[in-house]
Amino acid sequence: METVWTGPARLDRSLDDDVIGYGVEAPDGSVGTVIRLSPVPGFDHLVIDAGVWKFGRSVVVPAGMVTAVDDAERVIRVRCTKDQIKDAPRFERDQDTGDLFYLRGLGAYYESLTATPG
Structure with missing residues (x-):
């Protein structure tokens, strides 16, 4: 079963340390650059330096939001928009990415974004 924390099985590669430095693109534009990956088993996610777009803050996007990894262009594409990422619970640059309360x-x-109305 895929969750927001698990990268989609349709990707022909896993998200590992070689994606650090890749750009991240939402359907409506650039989000920033991957600066680290999750150290927490079961909570795979990207920590992205959003630069000036997000006032110098980092943002976190779960691996399940990734739709494609383009190694030739060094870009990761995500299905959520920039506004959806902006509206996510705020991540502080010095925050521990292993904070389970924050991750839950x-x-x-993000699960609310992927839920389909019944």
Whole structure:
């Protein structure tokens, strides 16, 4: 079963340390650059330096939001928009990415984006 924390099985590669430095593109534009990956098993995610777009802050995007990895262009594409990423629970640059309380809230937010109305 795929969750927001698990990269899609349709990708022909895993998200590993060689994607650090890749750009991240939402459907409506650039989000920033991958600066690190999750150290927490079961909560795979990208930590992205969003630069001036997000006032110098980092943002976190779960691996399940990734739709493609283009190694030739060094770009990761995600399905959520820039506004959806901006509206996610705020991540502080010095925050521990292993904070399970934060990760659960973040997961709930992104799962709400992928839920289909019944």
